[in-house]
Amino acid sequence: xxxxxxxxxxxxxxxxxxxxxxxxxxxxxxxxxxxxxxxxxxxxxxxxxxxxxxxxxxxxxxxxxxxxxxxxxxxxxxxxxxxxxxxxxxxxxxxxxxxxxxxxxxxxxxxxxxxxxxxxxxxxxxxxxxxxxxxxxxxxxxxxxxxxxxxxxxxxxxxxxxxxxxxxxxxxxxxxxxxxxxxxxxxxxxxxxxxxxxxxxxxxxxxxxxxxxxxxxxxxxxxxxxxxxxxxxxxxxxxxxxxxxxxxxxxxxxxxxxxxxxxxxxxxxxxxxxxxxxxxxxxxxxxxxxxxxxxxxxxxxxxxxxxxxxxxxxxxxxxxxxxxxxxxxxxxxxxxxxxxxxxxxxxxxxxxxxxxxxxxxxxxxxxxxxxxxxxxx
Amino acid sequence: xxxxxxxxxxxxxxxxxxxxxxxxxxxxxxxxxxxxxxxxxxxxxxxxxxxxxxxxxxxxxxxxxxxxxxxxxxxxxxxxxxxxxxxxxxxxxxxxxxxxxxxxxxxxxxxxxxxxxxxxxxxxxxxxxxxxxxxxxxxxxxxxxxxxxxxxxxxxxxxxxxxxxxxxxxxxxxxxxxxxxxxxxxxxxxxxxxxxxxxxxxxxxxxxxxxxxxxxxxxxxxxxxxxxxxxxxxxxxxxxxxxxxxxxxxxxxxxxxxxxxxxxxxxxxxxxxxxxxxxxxxxxxxxxxxxxxxxxxxxxxxxxxxxxxxxxxxxxxxxxxxxxxxxxxxxxxxxxxxxxxxxxxxxxxxxxxxxxxxxxxxxxxxxxxxxxxxxxx
Numbered sequence: 127x128x129x130x131x132x133x134x135x136x137x138x139x140x141x142x143x144x145x146x147x148x149x150x151x152x153x154x155x156x157x158x159x160x161x162x163x164x165x166x167x168x169x170x171x172x173x174x175x176x177x178x179x180x181x182x183x184x185x186x187x188x189x190x191x192x193x194x195x196x197x198x199x200x201x202x203x204x205x206x207x208x209x210x211x212x213x214x215x216x217x218x219x220x221x222x223x224x225x226x227x228x229x230x231x232x233x234x235x236x237x238x239x240x241x242x243x244x245x246x247x248x249x250x251x252x253x254x255x256x257x258x259x260x261x262x263x264x265x266x267x268x269x270x271x272x273x274x275x276x277x278x279x280x281x282x283x284x285x286x287x288x289x290x291x292x293x294x295x296x297x298x299x300x301x302x303x304x305x306x307x308x309x310x311x312x313x314x315x316x317x318x319x320x321x322x323x324x325x326x327x328x329x330x331x332x333x334x335x336x337x338x339x340x341x342x343x344x345x346x347x348x349x350x351x352x353x354x355x356x357x358x359x360x361x362x363x364x365x366x367x368x369x370x371x372x373x374x375x376x377x378x379x380x381x382x383x384x385x386x387x388x389x390x391x392x393x394x395x396x397x398x399x400x401x402x403x404x405x406x407x408x409x410x411x412x413x414x415x416x417x418x419x420x421x422x423x424x425x426x427x428x429x430x431x432x433x434x435x436x437x438x439x440x441x442x443x444x445x446x447x448x449x450x451x452x453x454x455x456x457x458x459x460x461x462x463x464x465x466x467x468x469x470x471x472x473x474x475x476x477x478x479x480x481x482x483x484x485x486x487x488x489x490x491x492x493x494x495x496x497x498x499x500x501x502x503x
Numbered sequence: 504x505x506x507x508x509x510x511x512x513x514x515x516x517x518x519x520x521x522x523x524x525x526x527x528x529x530x531x532x533x534x535x536x537x538x539x540x541x542x543x544x545x546x547x548x549x550x551x552x553x554x555x556x557x558x559x560x561x562x563x564x565x566x567x568x569x570x571x572x573x574x575x576x577x578x579x580x581x582x583x584x585x586x587x588x589x590x591x592x593x594x595x596x597x598x599x600x601x602x603x604x605x606x607x608x609x610x611x612x613x614x615x616x617x618x619x620x621x622x623x624x625x626x627x628x629x630x631x632x633x634x635x636x637x638x639x640x641x642x643x644x645x646x647x648x649x650x651x652x653x654x655x656x657x658x659x660x661x662x663x664x665x666x667x668x669x670x671x672x673x674x675x676x677x678x679x680x681x682x683x684x685x686x687x688x689x690x691x692x693x694x695x696x697x698x699x700x701x702x703x704x705x706x707x708x709x710x711x712x713x714x715x716x717x718x719x720x721x722x723x724x725x726x727x728x729x730x731x732x733x734x735x736x737x738x739x740x741x742x743x744x745x746x747x748x749x750x751x752x753x754x755x756x757x758x759x760x761x762x763x764x765x766x767x768x769x770x771x772x773x774x775x776x777x778x779x780x781x782x783x784x785x786x787x788x789x790x791x792x793x794x795x796x797x798x799x800x801x802x803x804x805x806x807x808x809x810x811x812x813x814x815x816x817x818x819x820x821x822x823x824x825x826x827x828x829x830x831x832x833x834x835x836x837x838x839x840x841x842x843x844x845x846x847x848x849x850x851x852x853x854x855x856x857x858x859x860x861x862x863x864x865x866x867x868x869x870x871x872x873x874x875x876x877x878x879x880x
Binding site: 204207210211214216229236237239241242400403406410433434435436437438440 | 583780812815
């Protein structure tokens with residue numbers, strides 16, 4: 127291989143595929159970034175066996191030469207260093223060349239790096255599943271779904287299936303749900319037209335975290351390919367493919383209550399701030415547990431940390447239906463649930479002080495945040 | 504005590520004195536922040552026994568009531584929580600009151616915190632040494648002195664005296680020097696008029712780090728009081744007092760060479776970037792060691808990390824005097840020394856490849872950065 131390439135294009139592509147590369151990989155060659163050049167484009171691949179990101183740089187773009195190919199070829203660059211190197215060198219163009227000694231020469235006018243090559247032949251063959259059923263979605267809608275559910279996925283490996291987000295695509299609806307068994311988030315997206323297949327997959331949380339980083343602010347149409355044990359997201363020249371979690375996700379729809387004894391509507395940010403302040407002392411001193419006391423025309427959020435002190439926050443409900451109630455819960459769960467909801471007011475619905483309660487944006491049943499209370503005796 | 508106080512003034516003062524408070528203090532009461540209110544002002548004190556910061560809030564400022572004192576008094580607030588509390592409550596004024604139960608009540612219209620009091624009588628008496636000889640200096644000059652020397656202070660407790668910066672005030676000159684025995688930084692500040700006393704003190708690095716945080720961007724005249732085992736910096740309504748390091752600081756002036764075999768002047772930022780890039784591979788793979796090769800009309804910075812690869816950076820000297828030279832040094836020391844120097848070009852002066860070399864801004868002998876080379880065999 128012997129090329130010269132626009133540094134800005136190279137930085138952007140390396141930065142994208144690097145997100146799939148972890149330093150601790152089972153296969154040593156996966157600590158590298160695969161670069162393949164032919165007469166028309168460069169293909170970059172980063173992978174950690176579970177998650178793979180592929181992107182391309184065309185040799186010519188808008189009649190401008192992005193890559194000058196003197197000799198096509200394949201090399202594996204050390205991912206840990208190459209992004210910093212291309213960011214820190216100065217010229218507009220970078221020369222990349224496999225030299226006789228087997229080293230890779232990366233150079234500008236004043237800088238010259240000679241990097242050890244990793245064995246190209248050991249790099250696994252990764253097939254992109256572009257032959258599977260596909261589905262189109264706006265990147266903004268996709269980001270909202272992930273933002274509103276992902277934080278509820280479990281971080282414990284004791285039930286691996288819960289470390290992913292469950293996506294169900296059927297007829298006129300896409301449903302996403304995540305739970306760590308202490309709380310649950312569910313998002314329903316109605317589809318403009320029904321899909322002619324149905325799918326039921328669990329995507330690893332780590333994949334969705336990286337997907338969020340790679341998706342740009344600008345709105346795109348993302349194509350999702352659903353395989354049997356893989357999923358592929360693609361837009362522009364970016365392909366992000368991940369294995370799926372195996373096993374059956376628990377039935378979660380029956381967990382969400384539909385009849386309530388107490389229902390209260392409160393200003394969103396006032397509630398957030400009250401819980402945030404009430405948990406200030408509880409955060410380190412005790413279990414980050416706060417109480418919500420609902421009585422006629424008055425709502426209080428309180429906490430008590432004997433070693434430090436106590437807090438009492440007063441709120442005025444916009445609307446209150448049903449019976450008085452006192453319930454105890456983890457403040458962090460409530461704050462994260464509120465952060466995932468949009469709108470100026472939220473409705474909290476309770477079945478009883480020992481039963482899960484749900485938080486929704488006022489007049490919006492598309493997103494449900496469910497929290498299990500803490501039992502205090 | 505029973506007062507109400509402007510939240511913004513309270514936040515600023517708490518944030519200042521909190522910098523002296525550490526959570527792990529020998530005296531439990533020092534984890535608290537002492538608040539003393541009389542008819543004219545509030546005095547806030549934070550201390551970790553070695554470093555103390557005191558500041559005041561006047562009850563009336565520019566004819567505006569900042570503090571409404573209903574009852575004067577003293578309380579100790581839990582420093583760990585109080586800054587976050589006053590930042591997160593909403594009203595313009597905060598009520599602060601010692602209630603009958605011995606708790607401290609901190610409240611706004613909707614929030615009420617009851618904090619456990621710490622024992623006021625256990626708080627040590629701290630005398631500010633405002634009766635000692637004093638000296639005035641611009642805060643900007645003081646910040647520059649600290650920025651150019653502090654990073655060379657030792658972080659190892661094996662020679663405690665080296666964990667401070669040595670200040671020598673004598674006649675027409677203030678000299679500051681720091682060394683960790685691998686490198687040294689020295690700054691000389693000529694004084695507009697001679698002082699009528701001389702002082703020779705070692706200020707702990709931690710004190711100077713906190714002083715940098717408390718000094719604002721706006722230029723002030725700082726008064727420094729020199730005690731026998733304490734130093735006090737004061738400006739506006741802020742008093743920062745620290746113990747000094749005991750013991751005699753090594754004689755450092757004889758370490759700085761004055762005759763050189765090789766001297767080269769180079770563009771400051773080009774040199775910085777070349778060393779930064781040359782150390783990219785060396786940083787983790789080896790000892791962060793780079794080589795500088797000086798020959799007629801050519802300067803190269805190189806590094807070799809067998810596991811990853813090698814780097815060669817070419818620089819053009821603006822001026823070169825003396826003999827060719829090859830020297831090996833720690834890249835981080837060189838980068839930190841260069842960061843502490845101002846100006847567009849630097850002059851590096853060498854005695855030989857096994858002897859300390861010095862870096863100075865071109866035509867400026869006020870700041871000297873000295874680095875010991877690494878011996879390679």
